[in-house]
Amino acid sequence: MSTVVAATTSSKATKVLGWLTLAGFSVLVALAFAWVPEDTRITEQGDVVGQFDAVRLMFVHVPSAILAYTGFGLTLLASLAYLRWRTDWWDMMAHASAEIGVVFGVLTLATGSIWGRPTWQTWWEWGDVRLVTTLVMVLVFVGYLAVRRIPAETAVRARRSVVIALVGAVNIVIVNRSVDWWENRTLHQQSTLIARKIRDETLFTLSFSFAVGMVLFAWLLLHRFRLAYLEGQIEQLEVDEALEERRAEAGLSDDSEEQP
Amino acid sequence: MRQTARMVPLRVTAVFRDAWLIAGKDLKIEMRARVGINQIVPFAVTVLVLFAFALDTDQEALRTYAPGLFWVTVLLASLLAIGRSFAVDLADGASDRLLLSGIDPIAVFGGKAAAIAIQLVVLEVLLAAGVVLLFDVTVHRYGLLVCAGLAAAVGVATAGTLYGALVSGLGVRETLLPMLLLPVVAPVLIGATRAFQDAFGVAGAEGWAWLGLLAGFAAIYGVFGALSYGALLEEA
Numbered sequence: 104m105s106t107v108v109a110a111t112t113s114s115k116a117t118k119v120l121g122w123l124t125l126a127g128f129s130v131l132v133a134l135a136f137a138w139v140p141e142d143t144r145i146t147e148q149g150d151v152v153g154q155f156d157a158v159r160l161m162f163v164h165v166p167s168a169i170l171a172y173t174g175f176g177l178t179l180l181a182s183l184a185y186l187r188w189r190t191d192w193w194d195m196m197a198h199a200s201a202e203i204g205v206v207f208g209v210l211t212l213a214t215g216s217i218w219g220r221p222t223w224q225t226w227w228e229w230g231d232v233r234l235v236t237t238l239v240m241v242l243v244f245v246g247y248l249a250v251r252r253i254p255a256e257t258a259v260r261a262r263r264s265v266v267i268a269l270v271g272a273v274n275i276v277i278v279n280r281s282v283d284w285w286e287n288r289t290l291h292q293q294s295t296l297i298a299r300k301i302r303d304e305t306l307f308t309l310s311f312s313f314a315v316g317m318v319l320f321a322w323l324l325l326h327r328f329r330l331a332y333l334e335g336q337i338e339q340l341e342v343d344e345a346l347e348e349r350r351a352e353a354g355l356s357d358d359s360e361e362q363p
Numbered sequence: 364m365r366q367t368a369r370m371v372p373l374r375v376t377a378v379f380r381d382a383w384l385i386a387g388k389d390l391k392i393e394m395r396a397r398v399g400i401n402q403i404v405p406f407a408v409t410v411l412v413l414f415a416f417a418l419d420t421d422q423e424a425l426r427t428y429a430p431g432l433f434w435v436t437v438l439l440a441s442l443l444a445i446g447r448s449f450a451v452d453l454a455d456g457a458s459d460r461l462l463l464s465g466i467d468p469i470a471v472f473g474g475k476a477a478a479i480a481i482q483l484v485v486l487e488v489l490l491a492a493g494v495v496l497l498f499d500v501t502v503h504r505y506g507l508l509v510c511a512g513l514a515a516a517v518g519v520a521t522a523g524t525l526y527g528a529l530v531s532g533l534g535v536r537e538t539l540l541p542m543l544l545l546p547v548v549a550p551v552l553i554g555a556t557r558a559f560q561d562a563f564g565v566a567g568a569e570g571w572a573w574l575g576l577l578a579g580f581a582a583i584y585g586v587f588g589a590l591s592y593g594a595l596l597e598e599a
Binding site (some may be wrong): 243246262264270 | 375392462474522525529533539542543547549550553554573577580583584589591594595
């Protein structure tokens with residue numbers, strides 16, 4: 104009979120990561136609101152243009168998008184690894200990373216929409232490739248999580264999940280291409296970082312937000328992974344208890360069952 | 364080695380023969396039960412009529428948006444056709460017997476996808492007539508219309524068969540199938556709508572280029588579905 108080996112998802116590593124996330128996020132808020140100036144530029148005609156205070160949302164929006172794609176990418180890798188090694192470890196990793204990916208995907212869409220209203224004068228733009236691709240990706244992985252919630256044997260659930268994750272990943276590429284051909288235009292900034300159009304303070308804070316985001320991702324992933332492990336342990340315990348009860352009802356013990 | 368080389372064409376032939384058998388079985392059941400013609404087609408026509416109500420009898424708007432409305436209707440109706448295809452197999456343990464019959468899962472996938480695709484093509488023909496009559500649309504490119512209709516039907520059928528098998532046997536299959544399938548077939552909706560816009564002459568889209576996307580989608584899901592269907596059948 105299996106036993107629960109740990110009743111908590113916490114460990115020394117998660118505590119360190121948790122405190123690092125909290126401290127990093129506090130510094131990020133201070134940098135974003137106190138150090139980074141609002142985004143303004145003066146045109147040749149003398150007009151003041153830019154994103155103004157909305158630029159501060161970038162420090163949540165951009166890392167969220169990267170974490171969402173990291174989560175879905177990790178789900179794909181873990182699903183492929185499951186196909187190769189068929190261990191629960193990879194299945195739980197795929198589950199944990201998909202859930203985090205969906206959370207950050209929704210956050211990306213929400214913050215992007217709030218950012219887009221003052222910057223692009225619209226809450227949503229259907230012609231934008233990255234926007235629509237991210238939306239479809241989140242919807243596909245919401246379906247993935249729905250399938251994972253259906254009670255089933257671990258191996259059966261894992262096989263179903265692998266198919267959805269692989270199809271979803273392939274589909275992202277097709278959706279991306281189709282939306283690109285659909286409108287062939289984007290509102291997203293193409294090369295802000297590459298062209299170095301960004302201020303030094305903004306660039307530093309953005310880089311710092313990536314670092315904080317990655318620590319947060321690792322913290323969430325460890326907790327979610329361990330939670331999945333404990334869920335599996337509880338499921339097994341319940342099965343064992345149910346078997347014990349049936350054996351007791353039938354007047355069988357473990358010893359008598361093994362007799363020929 | 365020579366024997367193995369001979370076995371491969373034999374196996375391919377057997378797969379096609381078995382796929383044809385499965386498709387024939389599904390189509391025969393549909394022709395006898397007439398669920399498609401008595402329920403799915405009327406449902407699709409009703410959706411078209413509801414679109415007309417929603418657009419406030421504006422003939423110009425209906426003509427302009429006819430390609431998109433057509434494909435949304437096809438996708439909604441396809442959910443019923445896919446669900447029906449697997450519900451038939453669940454009854455009386457038919458899916459278990461299919462599994463025990465020793466037929467290659469690739470053949471089962473191909474047969475079921477072919478049957479669904481044929482039903483969708485019939486539905487498309489009827490709906491196209493409905494769109495021409497109700498929305499006052501004129502067809503300018505018949506070749507493009509036919510090719511895009513076929514490619515999109517195969518794409519929806521292959522993706523639908525894959526997901527249909529995945530949710531088959533689950534208590535929540537009716538709600539789960541649309542949730543899983545509709546985001547995945549979004550590229551088909553985009554591609555087929557653009558191709559039909561060109562075929563109907565309502566927008567300057569490059570219809571034949573979009574046909575490539577539809578064919579690519581059908582090929583990818585065809586291959587993926589065929590390869591993974593065995594694993595899905597075992598657990599359905």
